[in-house]
Amino acid sequence: MPRPERVYRTEAVVLRRQDLGETDRILTLYTPDHGKIRAVAKGIRKPASRKAGHLELFTRADVLIARGRSLDILTQAQMLDAYQPLRADLIRATYAAHFAELLDAFTEEADPSRVLYQLLVSGLEWLSTTTDLQRTARYYELSLLEIAGYRPELFRCVSCGEDLKPVDQFYSIEAGGVLCEKCGPDRAHTHPLSLNTLKVLRYLQTRPFEVVEQVTLSKRVHRESERLLFQTLTYHLERRLRSAAFLERLRREWRALPRPAEPAEPGEDQDEEEEPVPPG
Numbered sequence: 001m002p003r004p005e006r007v008y009r010t011e012a013v014v015l016r017r018q019d020l021g022e023t024d025r026i027l028t029l030y031t032p033d034h035g036k037i038r039a040v041a042k043g044i045r046k047p048a049s050r051k052a053g054h055l056e057l058f059t060r061a062d063v064l065i066a067r068g069r070s071l072d073i074l075t076q077a078q079m080l081d082a083y084q085p086l087r088a089d090l091i092r093a094t095y096a097a098h099f100a101e102l103l104d105a106f107t108e109e110a111d112p113s114r115v116l117y118q119l120l121v122s123g124l125e126w127l128s129t130t131t132d133l134q135r136t137a138r139y140y141e142l143s144l145l146e147i148a149g150y151r152p153e154l155f156r157c158v159s160c161g162e163d164l165k166p167v168d169q170f171y172s173i174e175a176g177g178v179l180c181e182k183c184g185p186d187r188a189h190t191h192p193l194s195l196n197t198l199k200v201l202r203y204l205q206t207r208p209f210e211v212v213e214q215v216t217l218s219k220r221v222h223r224e225s226e227r228l229l230f231q232t233l234t235y236h237l238e239r240r241l242r243s244a245a246f247l248e249r250l251r252r253e254w255r256a257l258p259r260p261a262e263p264a265e266p267g268e269d270q271d272e273e274e275e276p277v278p279p280g
Helices: 090-106 114-129 133-147 195-206 219-237 242-256
Strands: 007-020 024-031 035-041 060-066 072-081 169-172 177-179 190-193
Touching (some): 007 035, 007 090, 024 090, 024 114, 035 060, 072 114, 090 133, 090 219, 090 242, 114 133, 133 195, 133 219, 190 219, 195 219
Antiparallel strands (some): 007 024, 024 035
C-alpha cells in the first residue's frame, strides 16, 4: 500500500480557528479531496505574518500542508476568494458562520466529499450576492440534508405513501417528511405545514439556485420554513446550532432599534402579504 505524501497541496475553506500558544493557530479546513482536516498555522498571529490575510474565516485558499504526527502543519497559503461582502456585513457573516457550522457538524475528519465542498463554496458565493439571505439559507440547508442522506419527503405521505393533495398538511421530523391530512392529526409530535410553505420547500428542493433566486417569499413562509428546517437540523445533529441562536438575537436587537419607517428585518421581505408561490 503506497504511503501518503509527506507534503500535499489542496484548495481549502476555513471553517474554524483556535488560538494556540502566543503566535500559532489551529485551523479547521474543508477540502475537496481530503475532507475536513485540522492544521497548525505557525506564527500566523505575528504582526508580520504573511499567511494571516490569506486564512481569514470563510476564505477559500490554495494551501500547502505537511503531514505531522498529531496535527498537520500549514506551511503556505494563497487566497483564492475572500468573499469580501461577507466581511462588510454582520448579517451575511453570520449566515456564512451558519453554513460553515452546518457542514462542520455533518462531516467527520478525513472523509472527503467533492459535492459537499462545492456546496460550501457555492453557498459562500450565493451569500455574497443574494438579496434574500433567508431563502438562500433554506436552499443550502435542504441541499445539505439531501447530500447527508436526510432528504425530507415532500411529495408523498411518509405514513400511507399516497401522493399529497394541494391542501395544508403536517410535518413529522422523526418520520422524515410530510404527513397527509388523514395521517397527520393522529400522529404525535407533528407540526402543521401550510400549502404555500410546502410548495416553496418543494421548489427549493428541486430547482437550481439560479431559478430559486427569482422567487420572492413572504415573511410567513420565511418564518415557517426556517422553523421547520431548524428543528429538522437540530433533531439530526442532536444539538442546537450556535449560529441560529445568534441570528435570532440579531433579529431581536434589530426589532428593538428606533427608526422612523418600518424597513424589512435582516433577510426578510417588507411585504407581509402572501405571494404567488411556485407551482407544484
